[in-house]
Amino acid sequence: MPDQTRPAFQDLADRLRAIVGERGLVTDPDALAPHLIDWRRRYFGRTPFMVRPATVDEVSAVVAACADAGVSMVPQGGNTGLVGGSVPDETGLQVLVNLGRLNRVRELDRANYTITVEAGCILADIQQAAAADGMLFPLSLGAEGSCQIGGNLSTNAGGNAVLHYGNMRDLVLGLEVVLPDGRVWQDLRGLRKDNTGYDLKHLFIGAEGSLGIITAAILKLFPAHADSQTALVALHDLSSVMALFDAARRRSGDQLVAFELMPRVGIDLALQHVTGAIDPLEERYPHYVLLELASSRSEAGLRAALEEILEAAFEEGWVVDGTIAATEEQARQLWFLREAIVEGQRLNGASIKHDVSVKTSRMGDFIDTAKARLAERFPDDRVVAFGHVGDGNVHFNICPPAGDETGFAERGPAFTEIVFGTVAEFGGSISAEHGIGRLRREKLADVASPVDLELMRRIKQAVDPANLMNPHVLFVEPSTGSDLDR
């Protein structure tokens, strides 16, 4: 039972209702339910209530009231995060602060190539607002129809165009943040150059809500694409995949914007489970790459450039089959198949997921090595290694043999040990783009250096001394003052 009856929470509820109104305070269990479970259905939380402030002043007053009551808060955007950071814990003592009503585009400044948006804006809506003015906001990912920019910022989201435009951190010029005591820190000046001491916005980007609540951001825009060309090609081995990546990048005049690995096993799961997924090639191959060139020039000659790249790759023997999308609809179908690999795994049942990165120069070797080690111990389980390999990022997932989940969950820790052990050997990261949340905090404590951990704890302690902001993400122990090495 939620702890709503406790007098402290009753007082807090009254204070919060006075700030956000009846509409902004959700206590109905049915309305709360979807907000208390994460996208992967691994974390089920409880809360006395969810607050839905609609302005930055309301967020500030809500946070001040919670801080005053000594109650911790969990910020929530679209709840599409994959590491369990966006739902409260099981105690029923954390207030959920949902940013969905804070969703206005404050300004689009064409001449400055920026858009100022509130944290609850859905990513796809920001892309559309930019497109309506002939501009591009390039962050793009499978959850873009429901994730919010505040969540994207707080997880430093990556996605499909990082190799050309960078990740979320690279796309921000400034932030507005409500600090854990309710004060508002704001830098929305939209400057590309500003060397006046520490760049504070970067503290909050990727902080997963542990240092404050992001309420607005000023984002970089780019000229819209006037031409783009998309192809799906088949390859026999991963060294060919990475050779194609290098060639495509060099030969396209740096117009390669996406380079996604799709293994056959992933395509099979997509075709089996996701309505509308279509296999564009007749033969079956072990590996596929979805690549896209794009330019803001309509006469950029991208089609010819792509044909030239692929012809050379055929001659080299890297590419053995493929198709170039002839229409926008065909390109959309190829991207649909790529995204259906995620959904296909989900609908298929159990899987153990790892979101890891290594240098692109070591990517092929890394995947081959980790797969061989897994196959040696677990020959029947299926590796689905797919995703943004052009950024050195691979979603290294493992599924049980078709129709047989016996003992699969028990094998999970051994899978993870092999994958993360190989990541460490290759000098990589255990979380490329999904973050740490509650899922990876023990692992972070294992792999981060003592100096890293101490600096992170000191930052947390300095900004959130009462440990009120999403206290269960990132750190294994709540980072109270007594936890700090001196």
Ligand SMILES: Cc1cc2nc3c(=O)[nH]c(=O)nc-3n(C[C@H](O)[C@H](O)[C@H](O)COP(=O)(O)OP(=O)(O)OC[C@H]3O[C@@H](n4cnc5c(N)ncnc54)[C@H](O)[C@@H]3O)c2cc1C
């Ligand atoms: C199908 C699918 C595909 C995905 N593909 C990608 C991908 O390609 N690349 C990628 O990087 N991620 C991907 N993700 C993961 C996820 O979509 C991103 O992490 C996204 O950025 C989360 O946004 P959200 O609004 O859903 O945040 P939530 O899930 O609500 O929250 C995520 C974290 O941010 C915090 N938070 C949310 N809003 C705020 C705020 N305003 N202020 C402070 N803290 C806040 C939360 O407390 C939590 O710790 C994918 C997820 C799905 C389901």
